[in-house]
Amino acid sequence: MSMTLYEFGPTRSSRARWALLELGAEYESIEDRAMIGSDELKKVHPLGKLPALLDDGRPLFESAAICTWIADCHPEGGLISPSGTWERAQHDQWVAFTLSELEAYLWSSARNTFVYPEEKRIEAVFPQNAMEAKRALGALDAHLADTEWLVAGKFSVTDIITGFTVNWARRTGLTGEFENVQTYNQRILDRPLCPFSKD
Ligand SMILES: N[C@@H](CCC(=O)N[C@@H](CS)C(=O)NCC(=O)O)C(=O)O
Structure with missing residues (x-):
């Protein structure tokens, strides 16, 4: 292959x-x-x-x-559970949640900051995007109060996917009020092979 x-x-x-x-x-x-x-x-x-x-x-x-x-x-x-298991449903849940409830708002703000040409940028989206992103971070924070990793208490590909978005949220200053999310973010960055930006 x-x-x-x-x-x-x-x-x-x-x-x-x-x-x-x-x-x-x-x-x-x-x-x-x-x-x-x-x-x-x-x-x-x-x-x-x-x-x-x-x-x-x-x-x-x-x-x-x-x-x-x-x-x-x-x-x-061992980075993912097989299709048809409850753990796989949890993977699908957190990936869909991350992309639709968190990353979409970060991406909208990024596009209106440096991706779109200046004349197409709309500053009015920033407060709403931050509000929605924090709502999603709050839900993640609550989940992470009881577990170190998102699915079945062990590191998995779900953490690679969601960890990227959490790190992006940190880098744009949105994770300050979420202690468990911050600890999780550090846990992700401390993994030896993690290639995400640490700045
Ligand atoms: N949802 C896509 C996003 C891919 C994406 O937007 N990639 C950026 C680079 S980080 C890109 O190619 N941007 C060019 C564009 O938006 O036209 C994914 O997660 O793969």
Whole structure:
């Protein structure tokens, strides 16, 4: 099986990189920010975004889906529970929650800060985005009061996916009032292979 990861630095690509490193999986890395939006990348990701994966020539996109697939391909690595188990339902729950209730708001604020051209940026979204993100962080904080990791009390690919978003929230100054989230964030950053930004 051959895997090629199209990636770019400490962005959402680093979720996929961490999953591959954690499992000791062999893969080819193509790291080129200039590929974003290119016709070549659109063969792997319909929007020409990074990350994207080619697995034996088959394209797969969305960092959470890529991480879940990588973990499923290496069951011996113990990063994910099999489909049909309660633990797998918990994985699906926290991934969906993270992407829709937290990351979507962080991404909207980022787009309106440095991604969109200046004339398209709307500052009015910032307070609402912060409010919604903190609502989601509050729910995560409550869950993390009783457990060190999101699913079944042990480190898993779910923590790679959600950990990235929690770290992003910290870097934008949103985690200050959530003690358990802060401790969890540090636990993520302390993992030896964690490639997320520590600044
Ligand atoms: N939901 C996607 C987000 C991918 C994404 O937006 N990647 C950025 C780089 S971090 C990108 O390619 N941006 C270019 C664009 O938005 O057109 C994922 O998690 O993989």
